Amino acid sequence: MFSNYFKVALRSLAKNRFFTALNIVGLSIGLATGLLILLWVKDELSFDHFHPQVAQIYRENANFKAGNEIQVWESCPAPHAAYALREIPEVEKAVRIVNAGAPLIRHDETGNVEKRGVFADTSFFQVFRTDLLVGNPGQPFGDINTVVLTESFARKYFGKSASLASILGQVLQIDKDLTVVSAIIRDFPGNTMFQYDYIRPYEYLKAKFQANEMWKSREEDWGNYNNATYYRLRTGANVAAVQHKLDVLQHAHNQYDPGSFYTLQPFDQIHLYDADGSDAGAQMVRIMGIAALFILLIACINYINLATAKATRRAREVGMRKAIGAKRSQLIWQFLVESSLVFIVSSALALALTYILLPYCNEIADKKLRIDWSDGRIPLLMAGVLGVALLLSAVYPALVLSAFNPLRVMKGQLTAGKDSQANLRKGLVVLQFVCSSALLLAMFVINRQMNYIQTKNLGYDRENVFQIDLSELTYKNREAIVQELKNSPGVVNVTSASGSILQSPSTTGDTKWEGKTDDNNMIVSPLAIAPDYLAFFKLNLVSGNTFTGTKADSTSFIINETAAAQMNVGDPVGKRFTLWQTEGTIIGVVKDFHFASLHETIKPAIFFANPEWHGVICVKTTGKDASKAIAAAESLWKRFDSTYPFDYTFMDQSFDKMYRKDQRTSQLFKAFGLIALLISCLGLFGLSAFTVEQRTKEIGIRKVLGASVRSVTALLAKDFLTLVLVAFLIASPLAYWSMQKWLADFAYSIQLQWWMFALTGAVAILVAFLTVGFQSVKAALANPVQSLKSE
Secondary structure: OHHHHHHHHHHHHHHOHHHHHHHHHHHHHHHHHHHHHHHHHHHHHOOOOOOOOHHHEEEEEEEEEEOOEEEEEOOEOOHHHHHHHHHOOOEEEEEEEEEOOOOEEEEOOEEEEOOOEEEEOOOHHHHOOOOEEEEOOOOOOOOOOEEEEEHHHHHHHHOOOOOHHHHOOOEEEEOOEEEEEEEEEOOOOOOOOOOOOEEEEHHHHHHHOOOOOOOOOHHHOOOOOOEEEEEEEOOOOOHHHHHHHHHHHHHHHOOOOOOOEEEEEEHHHOOOOOOOOOOHHHHHHHHHHHHHHHHHHHHHHHHHHHHHHHHHHHHHHHHHHHHOOOOHHHHHHHHHHHHHHHHHHHHHHHHHHHHHHHHHHHHHHOOOOOOOOOOOHHHHHHHHHHHHHHHHHHHHHHHHHOOOOHHHHHOOOOOOOOOOOHHHHHHHHHHHHHHHHHHHHHHHHHHHHHHHHHHOOOOOOOOOEEEEEOOHHHHHOHHHHHHHHHOOOOEEEEEEEOOOOOOOOOOEOOEEEOOOOOOOOOOEEEEEEOOOHHHHOOOOEEEEOOOOOOHHHHHEEEEEHHHHHHHOOOOOOOOEEEEOOEEEEEEEEEOOOOOOOOOOOOOOEEEEOOHHHOOEEEEEEOOOOHHHHHHHHHHHHHHHOOOOOOOOEEHHHHHHHHOHHHHHHHHHHHHHHHHHHHHHHHHHHHHHHHHHHHOHHHHHHHHHOOOOHHHHHHHHHHHHHHHHHHHHHHHHHHHHHHHHHHHOOOOOOOOOOHHHHHHHHHHHHHHHHHHHHHHHHHHHHOOHHHHHOOO
16 A cells, blocks of 8 residues: 555656755755754753753852942852851852963973863862763862863873873973873863863962962952852752852951842853843844744745645546545545655755754854764654654645545536635745744844944944063063064054953952942942053043053043943042052043943943053054064064963954854854745745646736736736735734844844835845746746647
8 A cells, every 4th residue: 555655656746846846955955954953952952951960050140239230240259169168058069160361381392372271179070070081080180280181182282192091190381380180081062161171270279379468368368259159059958048148158258348249040051141140042042943943834834835736736636536435544645655755855855964064054153063863862853853844744735635525626616716725825925934034134133233243433443453462471571572562563553451452351349439428339340551552542531631651640540431420429530539459549531432242331440550460462553564563573572482472362353252152143144044035935936836837828818918028927926925025014023023132132232223124125025026026927928829729
């Protein structure tokens, strides 16, 4: 029986080669795209879920009231972990992690600046899953001068052919410290927030930063918020109670931040939810999931529409089969087998496309996605997607085709004009273009927002500026380097500061000012700058003066407009101000500028003059002679520091990195929007071709009676374009709502305007017209004699 179903299905598909090819191409593209998106969604949802007892792991976040808003830091003081272990019974384990910076690492004569290292408590290896390849599982660190490497990092320095066991005990020089390799772990997977190459013991920091007349020891410094701290709570622990105890702990040891409070964020939610609870990442996963469903739905609708449209061609076949005794169940199986054949071919092509496109998808999304058949969830995901798509596409056409009344069919009463499925097909075309139009609108809005970010006036001039982070030796000679660079070819100007203007390296609440009220706390971003810094970046003073380059600068401060407004003292120029232990006077107010991502509102900022803090040099070039300026900077660097590699970054590149995630979103939606439109147009192309085929004689009669090519084209295209227009009108409010939610994640964004929707709609209608118009014009230009000669 099934062999007969198979033979008939093959004959039917071969007979309708054109429509079969359209179905296979549309389904293959749709299935491959859907699978790629769902692999991305699966990866996002799986972030850090593989750690043991992950439901009991939390990160501690510090919260501060600043003006009318709450600032949230993803870190807290170092003593929290040690005291929590001793004084909060609900805390089972505590882990502190501190970025190791970008030290120079050497083995023999090889040396590189490595930026993915951390200091961590030994409990890191107990709380988080780390697959130890060699070393002591109970004691990964031998002492404070040991280091744990990842496998790829170990291979990089000690050779790919070396056995891991032989690497244990080898020595790496990290800056001036000689460290011994005590363990090697497997590389961290792509779906974790921990992307480290090496881990050093936190005990090293404790030993290095002991109490003296200037600083407290690391274990007693309650005012330095530079530790990412994680807790594993005991089973059944009350999270709210632990948060309260952390508040009490901090306020008992630090009286200077009474308004602070501490929250615990579930570790497995950190990737998708920001510290303040906003769900930008989770929202993007939902949008991507909806996009995948849209594209799969569009591909399935194509098949349904073409299958039901061809029903009239097969009406007599069904009628004859029923007349000679075929049961409806047998007919349903016949058409299901036919659909299954299409899906088998489409699925094979889709999997091939997925494998081919996966590297490009990884490059765009900055992921390490792969199809791992050993992971049982991957085959289930694949089978689920293909199975649901098959059911959606095959069952309904099979039911429709098997339901024909044989008596009516034999009498010729089932005609194209009276096809009861015509309205449903129109509805499906509308649904199809609702999905593709919504994706197209999203693509346009996201692209506009990214253009807005790239072209927005940030309040300073970063064009043709590169930045150099100083090493220990070049730091000691920074003044000489700055002066010589100013006279170098290709250099327009040079200045220095304690950090980058693009992103403040630190914040502090240790501030006081004349007229400050007890309930007005201000978190500021401090930056030590050279006297010519404002002129270098073309920052505009609103009032007051800039630094003079004299001793008086050491007690002078310049603030931005946001800080002036938050101080709430009228004109702040001339007011007394204290930053940390330095008491001085505000001498100027600079116009607000964006020193962080446009996702954030402008925060209070303060400039102060202290050359000892300057660890960054900024060089402005002519653009045309940038290579000469870079060569001059490199030559000076090598003169003063021959051991540490010269490195620089253009500020435009650093700016782009801040929005890399948003840029990836933009690129993905461009691809998805165009794919959705392509699949929709494939279906429209097939339907229009079928319609033209059905109305060939009508077109011939109209032409014989004098109808023009233009009128025939308009007649055939009108119905389809009306459906596309209706779809766009439905999609517009849906896209408006979803894009408003996406734009809400930006503190500064474009405004959605009617012309954006009108322009996108015009593009969609134009593409649909070209798709349908091709078939219409072809039919209108055909010789009517050929279509009427059999009458």
